[in-house]
Amino acid sequence: MAISDNDNCSDPETCLSLAELEACLVNCRACPRLVAWREEVAATRRRAFREETYWGRPVPGFGDPHARLLVVGLAPGAHGSNRTGRMFTGDASGDFLYPALFRAGFASQPTSRRVGDGLELKDVFITAVGRCAPPDNKPTPHELNTCQPYLQAELRLLTQMQGVVALGRIAFERLSRLWGINRLEFVHARLHRLPGRLPWVITSYHPSRQNTQTGRLTEVMFDEVWQTARSLLE
Numbered sequence: 001m002a003i004s005d006n007d008n009c010s011d012p013e014t015c016l017s018l019a020e021l022e023a024c025l026v027n028c029r030a031c032p033r034l035v036a037w038r039e040e041v042a043a044t045r046r047r048a049f050r051e052e053t054y055w056g057r058p059v060p061g062f063g064d065p066h067a068r069l070l071v072v073g074l075a076p077g078a079h080g081s082n083r084t085g086r087m088f089t090g091d092a093s094g095d096f097l098y099p100a101l102f103r104a105g106f107a108s109q110p111t112s113r114r115v116g117d118g119l120e121l122k123d124v125f126i127t128a129v130g131r132c133a134p135p136d137n138k139p140t141p142h143e144l145n146t147c148q149p150y151l152q153a154e155l156r157l158l159t160q161m162q163g164v165v166a167l168g169r170i171a172f173e174r175l176s177r178l179w180g181i182n183r184l185e186f187v188h189a190r191l192h193r194l195p196g197r198l199p200w201v202i203t204s205y206h207p208s209r210q211n212t213q214t215g216r217l218t219e220v221m222f223d224e225v226w227q228t229a230r231s232l233l234e
Contacts, residue, residue: 011149012024012025012149012150012152012153013149013152013153015153015157017157018061018065018154018157018158021060021150021153021154021157022060022061024150025058025060025131025150026057026058026060027057027058028058028131028132030146031132031142031143031146031147033134033135033140033143034132034133034134034139034143035132037078037132037133037134037135038056038057038076038078038082038132038133039056041054041056041078041079041082041133042054042055042056042082042083043056046079049079049083052083054082054083055081055082055083055084055085056082057085057132058131058132059076059081059082059085059086059087059128059131059132060087060131061087061125061126061127061128061154062086062087062089062121062125062126062127063121063124063125063126064120064121064122064123064124064125065125065157065158066123066160067121067123067124067125067158067160067161068123068124068160068161068162068163068233069106069123069124069125069161069162069163069164069165069229069233070124070125070126070127070154070155070158070161070163070164070165070199071124071125071126071127071164071165071167072127072128072129072151072164072165072166072167072171072174072175073087073088073093073126073127073128073129073167073168073171073206074128074129074130074137074139074167074168074170074171074206075128075129075130075131075132075133075134075137075139076128076130076131076132076133077090077091077093077133077137078133078137079091080092080093080094081133082132082133084113084114084115085115086112086114086115087126087127087128088112088126089112089113089114089115090112090113090114092208092209092212093206093207093208093209094112095111095112096207096212096217096219096222097112097167097207098110098111098112098119099111099219100207100219100222100223100225100226101121101124101226103223103226104223104226104227104229104230105122105230106121106122106123106124106226106230107119107120107121107122107124108120108121108122123233125154125158125161127151127154128171129144129147129148129151129170129171129174129175130143130144130147131147131150132147137208144170144174148174148178151174151178152178155178161199162199162200162232162233163199163200163201163202163229163232163233164199164200164201164202165201165202165204165225165226165229166201166202166203166204167204167205167206167207168204168205168206168208169186169203171206172184172186172201172203173186175201179194179198181194181195181198186203187203188203188204188205188217188221188225189202189203189204189221189224189225189228190202190203191228191232200232202225202228202229204217204222204225205217205221205222207222
């Protein structure tokens with residue numbers, strides 16, 4: 001079943017490369033509420049970014065195509081990824097995430113401002129369960145169901161992946177549902193070893209401003225997640 005209304009876009013499940021999947025994803029208009037919101041935000045813009053051209057489309061995954069580690073977040077921020085077109089770029093969540101990845105040796109620099117800023121990810125690929133900025137940062141279950149084939153395709157195409165870091169409860173629950181795994185407890189920095197050939201999963205609080213500014217998630221707590229992932233890969 002095709003998700004996008006673009007006639008040149010194949011079913012995500014049949015995409016043969018990450019580049020092909022990205023071309024399919026960025027043209028998706030399957031969720032009317034999300035399409036209307038992302039485009040309204042892109043048209044009106046925040047005062048601080050008034051002179052910028054917003055991306056205003058679904059945001060593709062970003063990183064090393066040979067990554068052994070996959071990072072899964074919730075959805076693009078209205079004035080972050082929806083503006084820049086790159087996951088966790090241009091907002092407070094990214095300002096907390098990328099320094100941690102840099103400290104753990106997964107990123108070439110601690111800052112992520114815009115596409116073309118020199119940032120390169122090493123052995124890690126970043127994606128999300130939702131690809132369009134949702135109102136109030138709350139995608140509906142139906143919208144996440146509609147977006148799920150893109151994540152499934154990434155899991156298939158990242159052939160060297162060994163583990164996953166799930167940022168936030170919703171990302172973890174969506175992954176668990178996708179794999180048919182039930183009753184796994186969401187606890188920060190908890191390592192889950194899954195049956196069969198499924199990857200291991202580390203759960204983490206999402207690096208949203210709501211968590212980082214209240215002290216629910218500190219740098220030390222976040223570094224523990226990436227240090228654990230690094231040690232498992234090595």
